Amino acid sequence: MSKNISRRSFVKRTTAATAGVGLVSSNLLSSCAKNEEKKRPNILFIFPDQYRKQSLGFLKNDPVLTPNIDKLASEGVHFTDAVSNHPLCSPFRGMLFSGKYPLSNGVQSNCHSGRTKYGNFLKPDEVCLSDVLKNEGYATGYLGKWHLDGPTPTKPGEPNIWDSYCPPGAHRHGFEFWYSYGTHNRHNHPYYWVNDAKESERTDVNEWSPEHEANVLIDYLENKDGKFRDEEKPFFMCWGINPPHTPFTEVPAKYKKRFEGMTNEDLLNRPNVQTDFPDFNRETGFGDAGVEKKLSQAKDYFACVEGVDDQIGRALDVLEKQGLKDDTIVIFCSDHGEMLGSHGLMHKNVWYKEAFQIPFIVRWPKNIQPGNDNLLLSVPDIMPTLLSYLGLKDKIPAGVEGNDYSAVFRGESFDRPEAALYFFDKPEEENEKRRGVKTHQYSYVIAYDKKNEKHIFMYDDINDPYQMTNIAGQKPEVEKELHSMLEKLLHETKDYFISYI
Numbered sequence: 008m009s010k011n012i013s014r015r016s017f018v019k020r021t022t023a024a025t026a027g028v029g030l031v032s033s034n035l036l037s038s039c040a041k042n043e044e045k046k047r048p049n050i051l052f053i054f055p056d057q058y059r060k061q062s063l064g065f066l067k068n069d070p071v072l073t074p075n076i077d078k079l080a081s082e083g084v085h086f087t088d089a090v091s092n093h094p095l096c097s098p099f100r101g102m103l104f105s106g107k108y109p110l111s112n113g114v115q116s117n118c119h120s121g122r123t124k125y126g127n128f129l130k131p132d133e134v135c136l137s138d139v140l141k142n143e144g145y146a147t148g149y150l151g152k153w154h155l156d157g158p159t160p161t162k163p164g165e166p167n168i169w170d171s172y173c174p175p176g177a178h179r180h181g182f183e184f185w186y187s188y189g190t191h192n193r194h195n196h197p198y199y200w201v202n203d204a205k206e207s208e209r210t211d212v213n214e215w216s217p218e219h220e221a222n223v224l225i226d227y228l229e230n231k232d233g234k235f236r237d238e239e240k241p242f243f244m245c246w247g248i249n250p251p252h253t254p255f256t257e258v259p260a261k262y263k264k265r266f267e268g269m270t271n272e273d274l275l276n277r278p279n280v281q282t283d284f285p286d287f288n289r290e291t292g293f294g295d296a297g298v299e300k301k302l303s304q305a306k307d308y309f310a311c312v313e314g315v316d317d318q319i320g321r322a323l324d325v326l327e328k329q330g331l332k333d334d335t336i337v338i339f340c341s342d343h344g345e346m347l348g349s350h351g352l353m354h355k356n357v358w359y360k361e362a363f364q365i366p367f368i369v370r371w372p373k374n375i376q377p378g379n380d381n382l383l384l385s386v387p388d389i390m391p392t393l394l395s396y397l398g399l400k401d402k403i404p405a406g407v408e409g410n411d412y413s414a415v416f417r418g419e420s421f422d423r424p425e426a427a428l429y430f431f432d433k434p435e436e437e438n439e440k441r442r443g444v445k446t447h448q449y450s451y452v453i454a455y456d457k458k459n460e461k462h463i464f465m466y467d468d469i470n471d472p473y474q475m476t477n478i479a480g481q482k483p484e485v486e487k488e489l490h491s492m493l494e495k496l497l498h499e500t501k502d503y504f505i506s507y508i
């Protein structure tokens with residue numbers, strides 16, 4: 008990006024932005040897109056963090072009202088069986104942008120300073136979705152939580168550092184407009200690095216991060232005085248919203264109000280909810296603890312969900328008012344779900360559907376017929392599917408492991424996957440590792456615990472929708488078939504785990 012001309016702040020709706028904003032560079036504004044590029048649609052990719060599928064209001068699972076996401080779904084395709092193959096922040100993002108599974112892109116677990124030495128970060132030379140779209144004439148932008156860089160390594164014994172500054176250039180993978188941070192959970196007092204700001208030039212904000220970011224996105228969409236993007240080009244804007252990630256309590260009072268006085272008996276309607284962290288999980292290390300203390304915040308989680316919906320609605324209203332709705336593909340998803348007490352667990356990073364399934368909605372009024380589709384969509388499939396649908400099949404980078412399912416949008420028949428991979432690894436741990444498959448009917452997982460003991464989990468997700476009973480060993484023929492599907496996926500992804508099944 009070229010140096011910016013003025014430091015005009017576009018954060019006009021906030022009071023505490025301490026730094027100005029770099030603008031779209033003048034050489035970009037002067038460059039004209041080719042005719043065929045003009046025809047391509049804009050892409051607005053919205054992915055709140057830890058937003059579970061059960062909190063899509065129109066599904067009437069969790070007691071939430073999400074009128075804006077409901078409207079988006081009613082006008083688009085809801086992929087009912089999409090999964091986050093490694094239900095964790097950084098691995099999701101790595102798979103999304105690289106189109107590869109974690110062992111191939113190196114983002115095996117969450118990025119922090121203790122894992123940088125293992126190469127656990129998105130490499131600058133990885134050719135990502137955003138790199139391709141920028142090269143093909145898109146104006147690109149990233150807003151919100153990034154969490155893909157490796158912070159400077161810390162010494163053993165020192166606390167891990169999670170956040171890091173992403174410098175302009177190759178680390179940003181083609182994203183030009185930049186209003187982002189690595190990772191922090193300061194929802195009420197977030198900070199950002201904006202465009203070409205140096206590490207010391209952080210923008211601190213006293214506003215709930217989804218609301219602040221919606222304001223930024225609205226400015227980007229309105230593009231006053233052409234300061235934010237080159238309107239000759241279609242845009243690719245990604246918005247990584249942090250809530251409803253923890254801390255759930257950091258949510259404005261206006262969103263908490265509807266849940267005042269409600270108890271967990273009113274709110275948690277899944278029969279698999281338990282209020283104690285099971286001894287089995289404490290011994291094995293499977294799943295996140297803390298249910299005893301954190302489950303009382305369930306109402307705040309749902310308040311975050313409703314607040315996120317409200318802010319997305321503000322941005323989508325502006326998209327429509329600007330006349331961009333028909334020419335914009337809007338994708339809504341999440342990086343993983345939230346257990347919220349199911350099986351006595353909190354948060355993510357397990358194979359159960361509350362963590363593993365994700366919302367996935369795609370709307371393009373001009374070309375995509377609304378409806379539901381039960382495609383077993385995996386995260387690495389998103390990149391090749393999207394590029395192919397945009398007419399850029401020949402630009403899918405070599406080495407991409409996801410599949411092109413763009414035929415689903417064209418109403419054509421195609422080979423549908425029979426299973427999606429479940430993955431868990433920590434680069435620093437030899438023992439803990441898990442792989443599994445999810446089919447339309449079954450979940451099947453081979454898990455090595457922190458003592459390296461092997462466990463097998465199998466659930467009939469149709470007849471036991473809350474995954475209450477582990478039926479491993481009870482249906483040998485089915486189990487054998489699931490085992491073969493897992494073996495096939497591990498073979499295709501050249502996964503070392505194949506010698507552990």
Ligand code: CA
Nearest residue numbers: 056057096342
């Ligand atoms: Ca996350």
